[in-house]
Amino acid sequence: MHKFDDLDMNLLFELTKDGSVSVPVLSSKLGINSSVLYSRIKRLVKKKLIKKFTIVIDEAMLGIAVKASVGINRDPKFKDSIHKQLMDTREVISISEITGRFDIMITVIAENLETLHSVVIEKIGNIEGIQSTETFVELQRTDKDPIYLKNN
Numbered sequence: 717m718h719k720f721d722d723l724d725m726n727l728l729f730e731l732t733k734d735g736s737v738s739v740p741v742l743s744s745k746l747g748i749n750s751s752v753l754y755s756r757i758k759r760l761v762k763k764k765l766i767k768k769f770t771i772v773i774d775e776a777m778l779g780i781a782v783k784a785s786v787g788i789n790r791d792p793k794f795k796d797s798i799h800k801q802l803m804d805t806r807e808v809i810s811i812s813e814i815t816g817r818f819d820i821m822i823t824v825i826a827e828n829l830e831t832l833h834s835v836v837i838e839k840i841g842n843i844e845g846i847q848s849t850e851t852f853v854e855l856q857r858t859d860k861d862p863i864y865l866k867n868n
Contacts, residue, residue, distance in 0.1 A: 718763055723748065727756055728765075729865050735769045775825065782826045783854040786836060787818035794845025801843045807835045818850070829853070 723746070730742055739757070743750040760766045775783075790798050802808050802822060810823040822840075826832035836851050 718765070720760075720765065723756065724760060724765075725864070727753070727760070729861075731757075731766070731769075732861065732865055735771075779827050780825045781828055782832045783857075784824050784826075784832055784836075785852045785854070786822050786824055786840065787850045787852070788820040788822065788840070789817075789847045789849075790819050791845040791847060792819075794843075798843055798845050802840070805835070805839050807831075807839070 726746055727742075730737065730745065737745075739750050739754050743753040746753065757766070788798075798820075799811065802811050802820075807824050807826055808822050809825055812821045813819065814821050824832065824835055824840075826835055832851070832853070836849060840846065841849060
């Protein structure tokens, strides 16, 4: 495990709030030289602590009004083909193999409940090897920063 100091953690905290912040603005906010800050960012990327810089999209503006988790039980013989077909399903945005009563948990996005129903029943439910599904519609979501990103 790599050791990361307070500056690294403060830098991560600030970048998770706004990954598009400029180095000069961030260096002023953190009270350190821009070249030192730039070197720190490069080091964190090189060590793969920072995997990528990204954006957060307001999915409602794109017509995506429903998000759901779908628990799936599958025949183990079809594991690879099921995974490939789920990856090819455009409404599926993540796939996790899990422990517990399901083999896989996927996240699905849709414009509305009718579309979600169609995706789960017609697209996912018809994949060979899928034995059963259970859908959990997200009613409300509240995200919080993980404990390691708490600004001291």
